[in-house]
Amino acid sequence: MSRASDRAYAGIRSMILSGELPAGAALGEEALAERCGVSRTPVRDALRRLEAELLVKRNETQRSFVADWSLGDVADAFELRAMLEGHAARRAAERMDDATLQRLRVCNQAIFEAIRPEQPDVGGFLEGNRDFHAIILETSGSRRLSSLLATLIEQPVIWRTAHHYGRDALRRSHGEHDELLAAFARRDGAWAEAVMAAHIRRAFHAYADAHQGLTAFDMARSA
Amino acid sequence: MSRASDRAYAGIRSMILSGELPAGAALGEEALAERCGVSRTPVRDALRRLEAELLVKRNETQRSFVADWSLGDVADAFELRAMLEGHAARRAAERMDDATLQRLRVCNQAIFEAIRPEQPDVGGFLEGNRDFHAIILETSGSRRLSSLLATLIEQPVIWRTAHHYGRDALRRSHGEHDELLAAFARRDGAWAEAVMAAHIRRAFHAYADAHQGLTAFDMARSA
DNA sequence: GCAGTGTATATTGTATACAAATGCCCAAGG
DNA sequence: CCTTGGGCATTTGTATACAATATACACTGC
Secondary structure (H helix, E strand, O other), rough: OOOOHHHHHHHHHHHHHHHOOOOOOOOOHHHHHHHOOOOOOHHHHHHHHHHHHOOOOOOOOEEEEEEEOOOHHHHHHHHHHHHHHHHHHHHHHOOHHHHHHHHHHHHHHHHHHHOOOOOOOHHHEEEEEEEHHHHHHHOOOOHHHHHHHOOOOOOOHHHHHHOOOOOHHHHHHHHHHHHHHHHHHOOOOOHHHHHHHHHHHHHHHHHHHOOOOOOOOHHHHOO | OHHHHHHHHHHHHHHHHOOOOOOEEEEHHHHHHHHHHHOOHHHHHHHHHHOOOOOEEEEEEEEEEEEOOEEEEEEEEHHHHHHHHHHHHHHHHHHOOOHHHHHHHHHHHHHHHHHHHOOOOOOHHHHHHHHHHHHHHHHOOOOOHHHHHHHHHHHHEEEEEEEHHHHHOOOOOOHHHHHEEEEEOOOOHHHHHHHHHHHHHHHHHHHHHOOOOHHHHHHHHHH
């Protein structure tokens, strides 16, 4: 999107995720506009986007507040993501062609290179990971599915999860991608779906273990 | 939402669904504002909402167009709805309590009353149907799931489907609700999920049969 | 004749002023 | 002391003016 609107979106989002705006805090448009250095118009856009992501909730009279994000909410998001992205993997397997398979292999190879060193390049891992999942979603051929998943894939959550991964966990993630590639190569939709669901559910538990008992505020701080 | 914003939303939406704005037509904010009798601000809001529902698409430079809605797109939406609403039914069964069960029974009884006469009250059926599904969604206890499904449940599609139903199809729909109630009474999540998925898939085929070979434009005209 | 470029025009993005609505506080009455 | 009502302050909704950007098209040079 455009400059001011993006700035408002990124600004408010980071204020929420960093805990600077705690759960339940009132989000006045005027105040946010001033803090982000833009006018109310792009702030209103940003609030709508954040509301769609459930990071912001509105009361019955259209006033905005920071939504509270319990571990249960995160679990909820991961569960839906496992289901939808599993479905995407199934469809992708059924529609797979050799060129796409090759792209996925290249992508997973890049992930391997990123995590091979003693000190893994987590940024590189995340980039490869994002591309890998994006290709699958694209291959699934459902615009609606992509659009639904877009609101579910909270990058900060993924970021924090990956940074808590040890080298072995990163390798396991890479290994699961390999298994997905095998399922894709055989065009086995059910297999792909199962592997993807497991892949995402494991990621959730890695997240939960690292953040056990922490509030949303603490979770954000711990990042 | 507020008056002007809703008017813009309803106006543009009806222009699209009625075929007055055909698939691919450019949606200039100024022109829409004039046609709806509001300013550009609420039009922009409305376009964002319609974009989230995939009724409007934007090109890479933020210009809006009427999305083309093939039968394949409708099938896509129904498939995702079957999966997500099936999941909601499973969760609802696991969380069911007697008071909610009673509310659902009352709701399905109202549907029965609406379709009993020789000339069924389709409006009454739709109202009861909507409430029935809403209660299940609420009982599933996942805000994210509700939020995802909100964009999938295109009321005009449901409306057209129901109006193509004969009296027997309406009764079958009522009967499937009864079976859902049985699954809920036993707290059998897997049963509830299967019945719900079947319920929605059958609705899709009723829709597809009635609209076979028609374009989005023709489909809208036929309503 | 064609590609590339610059300018005119149309369209979207942002800021701001004003209108409508909501929430808050305090005071008066029970 | 609690409730309730009015009025002021705050907040959101809408309109409009202006800025930034994209598109269309004619013109230039090859």
